[in-house]
Amino acid sequence: MSLVEIESFTLDVQVVEASARVIHEVSFKLEAGQSIGIVGESGSGKSLTLRAIAGLSPENSVVGGKISFQGEEVSAMDRERLMQYRSSQVAMIFQDPRSAINPVRKVGDFLTENVVTNLGWSKSDAKTKAIEVLTEVGISNPEKQLKAFPSELSGGMLQRVMIASNLLCQPDLLLADEPTTALDVTTQSSVMALIDQLRLSRGMAMIFVSHNLELATAVCDKILVMYAGRIVELLPAENLREKSRHPYTRALLDARPRLDGRQNRLNAIPGQPASGLEWTQGCTFAARCAFAQDICRSEVPVLRKIQESDVACHRADEIDWDVS
Amino acid sequence: MRRYLWRRIGLGALTIVATTMLVHLALYLAPGDPIGYLLNGQPATPERIAALRAQYNLDEPFFTRYVSWITGVFQGDLGTSAAFNADVSTLIASRFQTTMYLVLISFVFISVFGLTLGILAGLHKGGIDSFSMATATILSSIPAFVGSFILINVFALQLGWFPAIGGGDGSLSSAISHMTLPAIALAFSAGAFVARTTRASIRVESASEHVVTATVRGIPRNKVVSRHIVRNALLPVISLGGLLFVGLIVSTAFVEQAFAINGIGGLLVVAARQQDFALVQAITLILVISFVVVNLAVDVLYWILDPRIRSEVA
Numbered sequence: 244m245s246l247v248e249i250e251s252f253t254l255d256v257q258v259v260e261a262s263a264r265v266i267h268e269v270s271f272k273l274e275a276g277q278s279i280g281i282v283g284e285s286g287s288g289k290s291l292t293l294r295a296i297a298g299l300s301p302e303n304s305v306v307g308g309k310i311s312f313q314g315e316e317v318s319a320m321d322r323e324r325l326m327q328y329r330s331s332q333v334a335m336i337f338q339d340p341r342s343a344i345n346p347v348r349k350v351g352d353f354l355t356e357n358v359v360t361n362l363g364w365s366k367s368d369a370k371t372k373a374i375e376v377l378t379e380v381g382i383s384n385p386e387k388q389l390k391a392f393p394s395e396l397s398g399g400m401l402q403r404v405m406i407a408s409n410l411l412c413q414p415d416l417l418l419a420d421e422p423t424t425a426l427d428v429t430t431q432s433s434v435m436a437l438i439d440q441l442r443l444s445r446g447m448a449m450i451f452v453s454h455n456l457e458l459a460t461a462v463c464d465k466i467l468v469m470y471a472g473r474i475v476e477l478l479p480a481e482n483l484r485e486k487s488r489h490p491y492t493r494a495l496l497d498a499r500p501r502l503d504g505r506q507n508r509l510n511a512i513p514g515q516p517a518s519g520l521e522w523t524q525g526c527t528f529a530a531r532c533a534f535a536q537d538i539c540r541s542e543v544p545v546l547r548k549i550q551e552s553d554v555a556c557h558r559a560d561e562i563d564w565d566v567s
Numbered sequence: 568m569r570r571y572l573w574r575r576i577g578l579g580a581l582t583i584v585a586t587t588m589l590v591h592l593a594l595y596l597a598p599g600d601p602i603g604y605l606l607n608g609q610p611a612t613p614e615r616i617a618a619l620r621a622q623y624n625l626d627e628p629f630f631t632r633y634v635s636w637i638t639g640v641f642q643g644d645l646g647t648s649a650a651f652n653a654d655v656s657t658l659i660a661s662r663f664q665t666t667m668y669l670v671l672i673s674f675v676f677i678s679v680f681g682l683t684l685g686i687l688a689g690l691h692k693g694g695i696d697s698f699s700m701a702t703a704t705i706l707s708s709i710p711a712f713v714g715s716f717i718l719i720n721v722f723a724l725q726l727g728w729f730p731a732i733g734g735g736d737g738s739l740s741s742a743i744s745h746m747t748l749p750a751i752a753l754a755f756s757a758g759a760f761v762a763r764t765t766r767a768s769i770r771v772e773s774a775s776e777h778v779v780t781a782t783v784r785g786i787p788r789n790k791v792v793s794r795h796i797v798r799n800a801l802l803p804v805i806s807l808g809g810l811l812f813v814g815l816i817v818s819t820a821f822v823e824q825a826f827a828i829n830g831i832g833g834l835l836v837v838a839a840r841q842q843d844f845a846l847v848q849a850i851t852l853i854l855v856i857s858f859v860v861v862n863l864a865v866d867v868l869y870w871i872l873d874p875r876i877r878s879e880v881a
């Protein structure tokens with residue numbers, strides 16, 4: 244039994260009067276202790292997929308397919324079970340800690356709220372543990388920071404607080420939605436290193452959403468590439484650079500920021516990213532793909548196994564990527 | 568905190584000086600001559616006029632007049648009312664208390680009614696939301712004098728639960744019984760305003776990411792609502808409350824008339840109509856001081872409730 248099993252997950256959202264599908268037949272598995280990186284341009288459905296695992300989909304949406312955690316279907320959990328699942332088995336780190344932490348309550352309240360309210364810890368136990376985890380995530384003078392308000396801490400510090408809060412309850416799964424995107428460049432790598440190290444030392448599984456391929460390959464076992472609400476490629480992280488086959492994955496690799504941090508404009512993928520909402524007859528990426536042929540515009544490609552990868556591209560085995 | 572507070576107090580004092588000066592100037596430049604009222608039916612002999620002009624400083628330049636007025640204020644002397652031929656401080660004191668009772672009781676109604684409807688509507692979509700907002704809209708569209716009329720008819724005359732007119736004898740219990748109906752009449756539109764603002768604020772807060780965080784951490788819904796939604800959503804409503812409170816003092820005039828209450832609002836109307844310098848000045852002073860004090864209270868409350876202010880100022 245896998246830790247997380249997602250089978251034919253679909254999500255339909257209510258747009259004006261009609262319902263529209265934004266996630267199409269997403270399936271993948273995550274084993275305990277493993278980490279998967281979900282990459283793709285913005286609007287490709289990464290956050291919706293991630294949140295659905297925590298049983299958190301938009302109010303006006305309908306979830307299809309099956310998402311299970313340790314064999315138990317998340318959508319079948321009753322209210323009490325869902326609270327228990329969220330408070331002790333799964334944890335989430337958000338993009339912008341400044342908006343993800345209530346600004347009018349103290350850092351200490353934020354840290355201990357879950358374990359005191361849901362897990363029945365005493366306040367003094369929670370405080371002692373909170374000081375421990377704050378030290379562990381590299382925050383100096385933790386007693387003082389417990390009494391501080393979020394506005395008194397930097398973004399990087401707050402993200403560390405967010406991470407620390409998730410360590411208290413010892414979850415099995417960490418859901419991280421672009422956890423470093425909102426931080427400044429100098430703190431990005433240290434926060435990422437911290438997440439990676441804590442995850443490994445505690446044996447937590449992780450789903451890491453990012454549009455930074457470099458980062459995702461560094462901390463994940465597998466990479467899942469999404470485009471317009473679909474999985475276009477799933478492959479071992481170490482294969483990404485040299486053995487990825489989908490033209491979209493290749494385009495992402497070319498479009499990634501160079502190491503000096505400047506965006507390489509020439510190689511940016513031409514055209515606008517499509518969302519799952521857009522209706523096309525064939526492959527959603529065909530309009531932007533340099534290799535598109537007639538079949539790409541008429542038939543939706545399904546995921547198929549080619550060596551170690553799952554690829555949804557009609558021409559995946561024909562194109563000869565010249566890896567330099 | 569102390570520096571912040573002192574700066575606010577300084578600003579408040581400046582507001583008081585500037586406003587009273589402006590009102591002084593307006594009265595000074597106003598057309599018409601108050602001497603007719605000052606004579607009050609006595610024969611207009613030149614000596615008499617000259618004496619009155621001297622008594623009320625009518626021939627002095629603007630600035631001298633202002634300085635002598637404000638010096639008097641500091642000595643507890645608000646002057647003599649020409650229209651009532653009485654000491655302004657005594658005229659105002661009892662009426663101010665009456666108006667304050669009215670405003671305070673009304674404010675309680677506004678808070679209870681506005682916050683309840685607003686929070687209910689903000690947290691629920693569909694039926695409860697539509698019902699609460701419809702109630703607020705209907706109540707707010709009733710003009711104060713129509714509301715007063717209906718309330719007097721039903722609750723005072725038909726049911727006899729409350730006295731129909733008068734302001735009571737000054738004690739708190741009589742004030743409550745006399746002021747309940749006028750306070751409700753006064754509360755309608757402001758209460759609806761509070762309800763709408765609260766609803767909007769609750770909606771914004773409900774959609775905020777820190778609420779998602781709390782939810783995804785398994786915090787029970789009722790605690791998410793009380794700790795993370797309502798608590799945060801009330802902040803903008805507090806500053807609105809301050810503004811409304813001051814507005815109420817001024818808008819009491821109508822209701823005071825309908826219920827035959829001797830308050831500040833009615834007094835101001837009479838004073839302005841009769842160009843009663845001393846009285847207009849004194850009432851303006853009281854209104855401005857209330858304004859400054861209420862704002863100061865709001866600032867202090869914000870300081871206590873919103874830590875973001877603290878780190879901004881620091």
Ligand SMILES: Nc1ncnc2c1ncn2[C@@H]1O[C@H](COP(=O)(O)OP(=O)(O)O)[C@@H](O)[C@H]1O
Pocket residue numbers: 256257265283284285286287288289290291292301302518519520
């Ligand atoms: N609450 C919502 N209601 C309707 N559509 C939504 C909602 N949230 C996201 N979407 C749509 O779903 C698509 C995927 O969104 P998201 O998962 O946030 O993308 P990503 O995280 O990859 O940038 C987008 O096209 C977005 O417009």
Ligand SMILES: [Mg+2]
Pocket residue numbers: 289290420
């Ligand atoms: Mg996203």
